[in-house]
Amino acid sequence: MSREELMEELGKTTEALPSQSVEDQGTVLMDPDPPFLKTYKALFDSQPESSDTDQAAEAEECELPLIDLSRLNGESEAEQCKRDIMAAASEWGFFQLGNHGVSSSLLDRIRELQANVFRLPFEKKASEKVMDLSPENYRWGTPRPISLRQLSWSEAYHIPLTPATSVTKTSTRHIMEEFSTAMSWLAHLLAGILAEGMGHDGTYITENCTCDSSYLRLNRYPPCPVKDRVFGLVPHTDTSFLTIVRQDQVGGLQLMKDGRWITVKPNADALIVNIGDLFQAWSNGVYKSVEHRVMSNPQQERFSVAYFLCPSYDTVIRSLAEPAIYRKFSFGEYRQQVQEDVRGTGHKVGLARFLAQNT
Numbered sequence: 001m002s003r004e005e006l007m008e009e010l011g012k013t014t015e016a017l018p019s020q021s022v023e024d025q026g027t028v029l030m031d032p033d034p035p036f037l038k039t040y041k042a043l044f045d046s047q048p049e050s051s052d053t054d055q056a057a058e059a060e061e062c063e064l065p066l067i068d069l070s071r072l073n074g075e076s077e078a079e080q081c082k083r084d085i086m087a088a089a090s091e092w093g094f095f096q097l098g099n100h101g102v103s104s105s106l107l108d109r110i111r112e113l114q115a116n117v118f119r120l121p122f123e124k125k126a127s128e129k130v131m132d133l134s135p136e137n138y139r140w141g142t143p144r145p146i147s148l149r150q151l152s153w154s155e156a157y158h159i160p161l162t163p164a165t166s167v168t169k170t171s172t173r174h175i176m177e178e179f180s181t182a183m184s185w186l187a188h189l190l191a192g193i194l195a196e197g198m199g200h201d202g203t204y205i206t207e208n209c210t211c212d213s214s215y216l217r218l219n220r221y222p223p224c225p226v227k228d229r230v231f232g233l234v235p236h237t238d239t240s241f242l243t244i245v246r247q248d249q250v251g252g253l254q255l256m257k258d259g260r261w262i263t264v265k266p267n268a269d270a271l272i273v274n275i276g277d278l279f280q281a282w283s284n285g286v287y288k289s290v291e292h293r294v295m296s297n298p299q300q301e302r303f304s305v306a307y308f309l310c311p312s313y314d315t316v317i318r319s320l321a322e323p324a325i326y327r328k329f330s331f332g333e334y335r336q337q338v339q340e341d342v343r344g345t346g347h348k349v350g351l352a353r354f355l356a357q358n359t
């Protein structure tokens, strides 16, 4: 969308909110940021600033294991490359991919798409279809945070990858499809290698994670004036087999390693991969679904895009080894439990709900 088109769109919306002055209306309606301070005012007012020390803590910056994927093409190096992937998935639950084959032009286009859509006024994103993205897929903040520690200072489009029904594709749809195709290919390649490491071929994952059961999440972290009080994204593990993330140069992603938070140094040439809950359950704890979070930033906005490799809801996840740490469950059951926990307690409980001895 050109700047002129954008301005025209913004202009159209400045007629609402009659109770505010024309100047205020303009400011509010042009503002791309969700109304965090206003919506969660009671929480900000009720919690003393001194109680938020964890967010302010400095975490050491480190380079994640970097897997050079081009080594898979060399006969002698391929087996070692696979072993490195398995080792990183079990020791870290996180690694970076270099020479991943996804063109920088495609990565730039998805970044530009994100910037264009997220910089539209909040009111528009929350109420109308913009650039082919629906308000039903738009999320911001946290549904019912009980404390500031549960509040995420970010907004996102959570996009199910159902094939487009219309014949003519918008450029947004086109870029997202191209991007998800590339991510899906990589995700299946990695899942196959990790399954092989468990003595399985990758058919279980290929058959259950079809192109329309996975999803994309476009994230934006607006600058945060209360940086030490809230996270950009609260600590969580991913509800997926694995996730591939592209983060920009702003940084702020942290993960738990040996009981400590560490910051992932941004690397423009690499993609980040993390193991999700489903791989941890299926591999009976061999591959680790590690807690991670994003710190908020007072000056700079941050963008990231994540591809979640997920199965269809009826897929049953059953441990490959005995004795099983987790009882078997369907993906639908898992998601429902996660959503119930988030609604009821303000945070995700995750796999701890599915321990085998609890059945």
Ligand SMILES: O=C(O)CCC(=O)C(=O)O
Pocket (backbone or CB within 6 Å): 217, 219, 233, 238, 245, 247, 253, 292, 294, 303, 304, 305, 306
């Ligand atoms: O923004 C990031 O770097 C991570 C995003 C993430 O963890 C998620 O969307 O689940």
Ligand SMILES: [Fe+2]
Pocket (backbone or CB within 6 Å): 236, 237, 238, 243, 292
């Ligand atoms: Fe995540």
